[in-house]
Amino acid sequence: MQKRFKGRRAIVTGGASGIGLACAMRLAQEGARVAIWDMNADAAKTAAEKLGGLAVPVDITSLEDVGRAADETKKAFGGIDILVASAGITGPTVPVTEFPMNGFRQVFDVNLFGLVHCNKAVLPAMLESGYGRIVNIASIAGKEGNPNASAYSASKAAVIGFTKSLGKELATKNITVNAVTPAAVRTPIFDQLPQSHIDFMLSKIPMGRFGTVEEIAAIVAFAASEESSFITGQVLDASGGRATY
Ligand SMILES: NC(=O)c1ccc[n+]([C@@H]2O[C@H](COP(=O)([O-])OP(=O)(O)OC[C@H]3O[C@@H](n4cnc5c(N)ncnc54)[C@H](O)[C@@H]3O)[C@@H](O)[C@H]2O)c1
Numbered sequence: 001m002q003k004r005f006k007g008r009r010a011i012v013t014g015g016a017s018g019i020g021l022a023c024a025m026r027l028a029q030e031g032a033r034v035a036i037w038d039m040n041a042d043a044a045k046t047a048a049e050k051l052g053g054l055a056v057p058v059d060i061t062s063l064e065d066v067g068r069a070a071d072e073t074k075k076a077f078g079g080i081d082i083l084v085a086s087a088g089i090t091g092p093t094v095p096v097t098e099f100p101m102n103g104f105r106q107v108f109d110v111n112l113f114g115l116v117h118c119n120k121a122v123l124p125a126m127l128e129s130g131y132g133r134i135v136n137i138a139s140i141a142g143k144e145g146n147p148n149a150s151a152y153s154a155s156k157a158a159v160i161g162f163t164k165s166l167g168k169e170l171a172t173k174n175i176t177v178n179a180v181t182p183a184a185v186r187t188p189i190f191d192q193l194p195q196s197h198i199d200f201m202l203s204k205i206p207m208g209r210f211g212t213v214e215e216i217a218a219i220v221a222f223a224a225s226e227e228s229s230f231i232t233g234q235v236l237d238a239s240g241g242r243a244t245y
């Protein structure tokens, strides 16, 4: 495998599981030093040991905790070149008429505000070095809006809008900011969903199968690489043919 990330220092939020773990493994396999940022401290430790990286337990909903994590990572690595923001939750799978507002806010606290905290936290180091790659993991749900998943869909649509804005702000700073919108991939996040919703998501994929974490990690790795230098503020799709834009 090529070593596109030799000498690069990466943070992967949600890196202890699923898509984030696969992204962390791919970046490490290609030479990056990787910090696993995750609220699951034990899983983060296990993942970091597996890839020879750094485990940084953090709750991304806390701006202060994220600032502490960024300081710890920058001190350990000497800088930050890459952020893959993968940490996320689904929230309840219910119609809007039944959707509890505390649940709606929790989804936004993690999926949007937590992601914004992490994007903000890595920018000083990237601006100081004059280089950066930010890859925000959104979802096809943010493009299409899934029924019974209004908070999740809205939060991912917000991630897309935020990514487009930040990409334009940083366009002359050699820092790119892109989103990836996967369709369903069988990971532990499915444990947060009823089977009916999982069946619905599969039914929407023209390829007739779920994606794999490796397939998502491959597109994330491209977006995180130097090769993607003329792509910013964009949405890179990985939905098995489902997305129409
Ligand atoms: N799996 C899919 O079908 C799919 C498809 C499209 C997009 N996504 C998105 O991809 C990302 C990763 O999903 P996944 O399938 O790997 O899920 P996952 O549940 O396997 O992993 C999510 C990780 O995020 C961590 N996390 C959750 N809340 C956190 C917080 N407040 N602070 C720090 N860490 C926190 C969890 O501990 C977990 O390790 C999510 O943003 C999800 O919305 C998933």
Ligand SMILES: C[C@H](O)[C@H](O)CC(=O)C(=O)O
Pocket: 090, 139, 140, 141, 146, 182, 183, 184, 185, 189, 201
């Ligand atoms: C959490 C979901 O599995 C993920 O976002 C994929 C999705 O929403 C879909 O419709 O596919």
